[in-house]
Amino acid sequence: MRADLTLLPLLALAGFAAGGGMRLLDPLLPLLAADLGVGVAALAPVVAGFTLAYGAGQLVTGPLGDRYGKVHVASFALVLYGLGLAVSAFAWDLSSMVVLRTATGLVAGAVIPLAIAWIGDAVPYEERQATIGRFLTGMVMAQLLIGPISGMVAEFAGWRASFLMLAALALVVGALLLRRTLRMPPERSEARGLGLGQYARLLGAPAGRRLMAAAAVDGLALFGGAFPFTGAYLIEIFGLNAGEAGLVVAVFGLGSFLYTRLARRMVGLLGETGLIAVGGATLAIALAGIAVAPGWWLVAVLQLPMGMAFYMFHGVLQARATEALPEARATAVSAFAMALFLGQSVGALAFGAVLHAAGYGAVFAGAAAVVAALAAWVAMTPAR
Structure with missing residues (x-):
């Protein structure tokens, strides 16, 4: 029912x-x-x-x-x-x-x-x-x-x-x-017991392992890589103050909000594979554009498609998480969130080292390359 x-x-x-x-x-x-x-x-x-x-x-x-x-x-x-x-x-x-x-x-x-x-x-x-x-x-x-x-x-x-x-x-x-x-x-749940057994079942399935790996790489490249450094990039490279940088980054949220209003149409038009491919490609292109931006205005312009593309891409992964272990759905979605946060932690360290060694351009270019590879892999592999 x-x-x-x-x-x-x-x-x-x-x-x-x-x-x-x-x-x-x-x-x-x-x-x-x-x-x-x-x-x-x-x-x-x-x-x-x-x-x-x-x-x-x-x-x-x-x-x-x-x-x-x-x-x-x-x-x-x-x-x-x-x-x-x-x-x-x-x-x-x-x-x-x-x-x-x-x-x-x-x-x-x-x-x-x-x-x-x-x-x-x-x-x-x-x-x-x-x-x-x-x-x-x-x-x-x-x-x-x-x-x-x-x-x-x-x-x-x-x-x-x-x-x-x-x-x-x-x-x-x-x-x-x-x-x-x-x-x-x-x-009514078909799950039995309360503990780590359901996580073992999830990771025991090839589709479950692929989904957790995708979530971890997603967290590494975006939550730990590109997103945290955008504000500092705007301040240190383009001379914006904190308030101005915050307004630029807020445009990403406007793009995200636009996606929530158009999600049903976009799913019907593109399907899951299309959302992954188009969303991932748009993210990679926008991140590459930020890496070579001549001014803060281009970073601001690119935030809008980035906000939409992120939820096109990330939303498919979230939807798949709800079907990864139907008899223990909350465990599967929580495992997805854990993988995302683990990737974020590793990404913060890895991209922090990239920033120290090669600067902001390398951070955004690296994130673009990782997202492009991830989107291609996810689009080509079966969801289940």
């Missing part, structure tokens, strides 16, 4: 709240450092703690979702995430902030993968790509809005107010989701 998709807007709001946790600190680091009496560089464990916990928590939250219900677990995680943000607003020193931020990341990581896994249960595969696109509207809008809003709130009321603002949103949406899930029939 088809699930009630009226839950989708509420899940998109949950994705907005959870995705906002990644961007919340972007404009707050100088204020937080000054308040805690440390330098900005000393806050690296605060940033890394949230990200690493967000990825590592997938090891547990996926099997929990399969065992106890994906939306049920995501709802409880969102409430705990809201409480974690609220308590973090009262951190009294660097150590307490590291601990609280890490704990918050641990539960934040449950929300988006479990929501995507629920869509996998609720929607036939031929409609899944477009539905995931609708859900991702929340996460994309978080990337666009949370940083600027957080900075404006902090400007008037301090960094703690920014934490409390997002905490309130997470708690309200989490409470609404819990209210809905209490009226939902329990999910």
Whole structure:
């Protein structure tokens, strides 16, 4: 029986709240450092703690979702995430902030993968790509809005107010989701037990190994390679200030949002293989263009097609993750997220070394080459 998709807007709001946790600190680091009496560089464990916990928590939250219900677990995680943000607003020193931020990341990581896994249960595969696109509207809008809003709130009321603002949103949406899930029939899962066995089954299948490898390389080239260095490239090479660089990078979010509106038509027009091929080629060309850009204006222009192309490419991989292990769908999507974060960690180190040795042009050119090779490989290999 088809699930009630009226839950989708509420899940998109949950994705907005959870995705906002990644961007919340972007404009707050100088204020937080000054308040805690440390330098900005000393806050690296605060940033890394949230990200690493967000990825590592997938090891547990996926099997929990399969065992106890994906939306049920995501709802409880969102409430705990809201409480974690609220308590973090009262951190009294660097150590307490590291601990609280890490704990918050641990539960934040449950929300988006479990929501995507629920869509996998609720929607036939031929409609899944477009539905995931609708859900991702929340996460994309978080990337666009949370940083600027957080900075404006902090400007008037301090960094703690920014934490409390997002905490309130997470708690309200989490409470609404819990209210809905209490009226939902329990999910019936074919998964047995709770542990690492489902991960072994996923990696035991050739298609599962290919998907995890693609996710890791995707994370390496884009999340760990091109994306983190774009702002610094604009500032150091083209002389933009932080605010101007942020506006340029925000154009990527506009492209992503445009994709969420056009996803259904694009899936029907291109199909999965076409989305992979066109999306991957567009990403590679845009990254190569950024590598040789004569001015910041070209970087800005290329952000729009990059935003669209990224979700064309990445969205297919996410949809395939929902079908990699249907009897333990939450575990499969969580494994995909773990592979992505692992690739991101390796990519940050690898491309950081490239930057040190050969400069920004080599970083973007290298990312373009990796994405082109990945897209060609994924397009030519069977999904199942």
